[in-house]
Amino acid sequence: MNSAVILKQVPDTEALIKVKPDGTGIVKEGVKFVINPYDEFGVEEALKKKEAAGSGEVTIVSIGPDRSVESIRTALAMGADKGVLLKIGEDEYSDALATAKALAEELKGKDYKIIFCGKQAIDDDMAQIGPMVAELMGLPCVTVVTKVDVSGDKAVCSREIEGGKEIVEVALPAVISCQKGLNEPRYASLPGIMKAKKKPLDIKDTKLDAPKATIDKWENPPQRAAGRIIEGDDAAAKAAALVKALRQEAKVI
Amino acid sequence: MDYQISREVFFNLGGPHGVPRLIVYAIALLVMAAFIYFLVKKIKVWRLGQPEKRTDKIVTRLWGIVEFVFLQIRILKEKLPGITHLFLFWGFGVLFVGTALIVIQEDFTLLLFDARFWYGAFYKWYSLALDLAGLFALIAVIVFAVIRYIVKPERLDNKPTDAISLILIFLILISGFINEGLRMAATEVSTNPKVAAMSEVLAGAGDEFLREMPELTDEQLISKANENPAFTDTPITEENVYLVRNGYYYDNNLAMWSPVGLTLARAFNSTMSEGGILTFHKINWWIHLLLAMTFVVYLMLGKLMHIITSSLNVFFRKLEPKGALKPIEDMENAESYGVAYSEQFTWKLLMDGDACTHCGRCQDNCPAWLSDKPLSPKKIVNDTNDNLYERAPQLFKKVASEEIESKALIGEANELDAVWSCTTCLACVENCPVMIDQVQKINEMRRYKVLMEGEMSKELTAAMQNMEKNSNPYGFGFHERGNWAEGLPIKTLAEDPDVEYLYYVGCAGSFDDRYKKVATAFVKIMAQAGVKVGMLGQEEGCCGDSARRAGNEYLFATLAQTNIETFKSYNVKKIVTTCPHGYNCLKNEYPQLEGGKFEVYHFTELVLDLIKKGRIKLNKSVDGIKEVAYHDSCFLGRYNDLYNQPREIIKSIPGTKVVEFTRNKSKSYCCGAGGARMWMEETIGKRINHVRTQDAIDKEYKTIGTACPFCLTMLSDGIKELGKEESMQTIDILEMVMKSMDIK
Incomplete structure (x- = not known):
């Protein structure tokens, strides 16, 4: 079963994010980049489905600057078969639609039974690529999926919804966006890592359409104010002072 | 020359020139052939393993034989079994050397140079030494039997070969003493009055005759003896030629030097006739000989094998720092990593299996075993060995590893949970009397699970991913690494590279709230003592100890190499650590990598030195801790x-x-x-x-x-x-x- 995984390279969850003084982006020096964790579920699921089918290829498709190669190689080390990087400049930016268009263009006509992607990227949290790619390719899309069972030309997916589960049957090919809980991404074996260095990775220079939605400015979240220790002679006095502060200053009670 | 104080070889068995001697040589040759056959078979099995160089530093290796085989230093760490084993080893050893000395005289010095040394004062002390050796060995065998079959400690698993070995040694010693007793009953302390009389006659015989006599055949002895006028009345014949010989060795004073033999001889003399004694001696002599020969063959077949294999294991022991795991050679081009089939261990790790004496000291000291985990280092060694011998016949037929039908090394022969239960505390390795490396074995299996299959517990996977992404297992962002030292009297090498020591803080000192206080204490102590230390802050990375011990050699090498590059970029020479894991890793394992040699100290070394030099002054007691x-x-x-x-x-x-x-x-x-x-x-x-x-x-x-x-x-x-x-x-x-x- 051939499938594709749309993968984005994002800053590590523990990375220290600083906004550039001019507000045009983040400082990337000293930031460790990793595979978007939700996309990693997609890689794992694609590999599982391929293993269950006993044949097929998993292709990783990513848009990003040169450094994205490292993340694609990581996915190849996990067991994916080939990678495509739609290469853009380090600070080149377009909106989700332009990005989805470029991805759809690359994914078109390739016999992928399922196109996996993360439910959202953890950096900009747009959560638009999956559905947009599906739309552009004329494919059905199931989002926020925690279970996928493929049988013939259909897949039965579980989705997490408020207070319960939704079971969706979808005709394949389809786009499936992955949620935590779908699987436990594997740890790449060393032979996998070694082999990944030799697996095909196609780097295509890509020009994205001009954005229709642009980012005006990036800002750091407001600095958290320092805490305050309520002083008082005894517990009762402290409690009274605390209630007063909560009511009058914080206005929360 | 006091030739009279000695005795004749093959007494009562045709003397030095009789047929029995030839029969013994024939048997000995067969036995040696069998011994060599079985040894060669073992060597072939060991050589199914992977290459590993263990022939460097020959002198150190030989000295190890002195320390650990002859002086039994490791074995003596456990008092009762240690001393008992020392008794048996040296008891049996002296008996073996004693027997060998006779062979050397009879078949070498006497044969080639007419030279004897087995007589006179040497003979007396020799007799005493062998008598006591036999006695000590006998006591040891009895103590071992009591420990094994009456006390029955958990660590000992009694197999048939243990009983066979003890019984065999017991019978050899007993039959040896009986032999001695019977011989002495017929010679040194004979109760036959004619023997005593003959002795007096012989005392007057010429020196030349006395010197030659031990080598004379019965026929020559008869004709020579009869030349003496003393024998005219009662000529020496075939039937009573033993009287000449016995008379010659009749010596009550000499008998005192063999106290055990003397006691037995007196008992035999008081209960048996002379003819009975001589017949019994003949029979018992052959029994003793055959038992001893069985021993030699059995040396390669069961428990006693450890006499050979454990000694070899000591010789071929690991001489690298004991805290360093063996690296994987040429990781880039290797086809597989770690060990999934027993033959993928190095030959030395395979030899370990045959060197194990099943003494169970590893198990007795294993924290995993003692906390009811499925890991026993002893089981790991022995189950792996069984697995090897299960596979060996097919390996000799050149069947590919993957196609051999046997228990799986990991999961069947050794439980997977056993492999993961090890804390690599080295208690097994340090307490093994025969230098088996259980920890390397376990690590090789972990390497297979992690590097080949990516299979390990979820928590460990997360820790490794944290080490990969942020160079610490805790999962904090790497940029936070130096934050703990804010406001402390220490700078990063980027700020000031001119320091005496690099303080390699490690992950715990950088991220663990409790241990940050210890790292802080170290910095303050050094400042007070006037020792200039610097740190790397954000540039420091995880040492890789946990990764390596979990089997992730690739991650270890990556982390270590990154640190080494950083150290080198600041021209670091001396490093001090507070964490013993970082200490061991930097000191003993980084030198395995290119450019990884630094002077590494643990704070305990440095602080004690500063206390001795008076640069650290300990003024008062701490919080009333006594x-x-x-x-x-x-x-x-x-x-x-x-x-x-x-x-x-x-x-x-x-x-x-x-x-x-x-x-x-x-x-x-x-x-x-x-x-x-x-x-x-x-x-x-x-x-x-x-x-x-x-x-x-x-x-x-x-x-x-x-x-x-x-x-x-x-x-x-x-x-x-x-x-x-x-x-x-x-x-x-x-x-x-x-x-x-x-x-x-």
Whole structure:
């Protein structure tokens, strides 16, 4: 079963994010980049489905600057078969639609039974690529999926919804966006890592359409104010002072 | 020349020129052939393993034979079995050498140079030595039988070969003593009056005759003896030629030098006729000979094999620092990593299996085994060995490893949980009397699971991903690494590279809230003592100890190489660590990598040195602590022999003494966090840290002193979890030193 995984390279969850003084982006020096964790579920699921089918290829498709190669190689080390990087400049930016268009263009006509992607990227949290790619390719899309069972030309997916589960049957090919809980991404074996260095990775220079939605400015979240220790002679006095502060200053009670 | 004080070889069996001697040689040749056949078979099995160079430093290796085989230094670490084994080894050894000496005289010096040495004063002492040796060996065999079959400690598994070996040795010793007793009954202390008379006659015979006599055949002896007028009346004949010989050796004083033989001889003389004694002697002599020959063949077949294999194992032992795991050679081009089939171990690790004596000391000291985990280092060694012999016949037929039908090495022969239960505390390795490397074996299997299959517990996977992404197993962002030192009198090398020592802080010092306080104490102590140390801050990376011990050699190499490059970029020469894991890793394992040689110290070494030099002044006692139960960190103690330094430091604090755990120093009980166990859940059996904390509770110790972040965490948790927070505490040595120096 051939499938594709749309993968984005994002800053590590523990990375220290600083906004550039001019507000045009983040400082990337000293930031460790990793595979978007939700996309990693997609890689794992694609590999599982391929293993269950006993044949097929998993292709990783990513848009990003040169450094994205490292993340694609990581996915190849996990067991994916080939990678495509739609290469853009380090600070080149377009909106989700332009990005989805470029991805759809690359994914078109390739016999992928399922196109996996993360439910959202953890950096900009747009959560638009999956559905947009599906739309552009004329494919059905199931989002926020925690279970996928493929049988013939259909897949039965579980989705997490408020207070319960939704079971969706979808005709394949389809786009499936992955949620935590779908699987436990594997740890790449060393032979996998070694082999990944030799697996095909196609780097295509890509020009994205001009954005229709642009980012005006990036800002750091407001600095958290320092805490305050309520002083008082005894517990009762402290409690009274605390209630007063909560009511009058914080206005929360 | 006092030739008379000696005796004739092959007495009562045709003498030195009789046919029996030839028969013995024929048997000995067959036995040697069998011995060599079985030995060669073993060697072939060992050579199914992978290559490993163990022939360097020959002198050190030979000296090991002296220390660990002849002096039995390791074996003596356990008193009763140790001394008993020493008795048996040396008892049997002296008997063996004694027998060999006779062979040397008869078949070499006498044959080629007409030279004897087995007579006179030497003969007397020889007789005494062999008599006592036999007695000691006999006592040892009995003690061993009592331990094995009456006391029955858990660590000993009684197999048929154990009983066969003990019985065989027992029978050899007993038949040997009976032999001696019978011979002496017929010669030295013969009750036949004619023998005594003959002795007097012979006393007047010429020197030349006396000297030649032992070598004469019966016929020659008869004709020679009859030349003497003393024999005219009662000529010597075939029937009574033994009278000449017996008379010659009739010597009550000489008999005193063989006390055991003498006792038996008197008993035989008082219960048997002379004819009976001589017949019994003939029969018993052959029995003794055949038993001894069986022993030689059995040397390669069962328990006794360890006499050969354990000695070889000592010779071929690991001479690299004991704390260093063996690296994987040429990781880039290797086709597989770690060990999934027993033949993928190196030949030396395979030899380990045949060298094991099943003494169970590894198991007795294993924290995993003692906390009811499925791991016994002894089982690992023996089950792996069984697996090898199951596969060997097919391997000899060149069947490919994957196609051989046998139990799977990991999962069947060895339980997977056993492989993951090891804390790499090295207690098995340090207490093994025959230098088996259980930890390397376990690590090879972990390497297979991690590097080939990517299979390990979820928590460990997360820890490794954290090490990959942020160079620390805790999962904090790497940029936070230096934050703990804000406001402290220490700079990064980027700010000031001119320092005496690089303080390699490690992950615990950088991220663990409790241990940050210890790192802080170290920095303040160094500042006060006027030692200029610097740190790397954000540029520092995880040392890789946990990754390596979890089997992730690739991650270890990546982390280590990154650190080495950083150290080199600042031209670092001397490094000091507070964490013993970083210490061991940097000191013993980084040199395996290119450019990885640095002078590495643990704070206990540095601080003790500064105390001795008076640069650290310990002025006052600490929080009223009068006694500290020092808990040995495995990676300081067993890994690097730093047992005394931490104790010395504690003792230097006014009003403070060190008290000991029952299990201490090389037998110390691990806290449970080594071998990357720090990053894994402990779901089987008792918690290792609880067992260790209980050790302190049982002794009613109030303060446990540590010198390792993992020990500190584990024992602090142990105290909390066992509800002893009110009455007990943990404290790192550095914290004590800082307080004693009166640094705020």
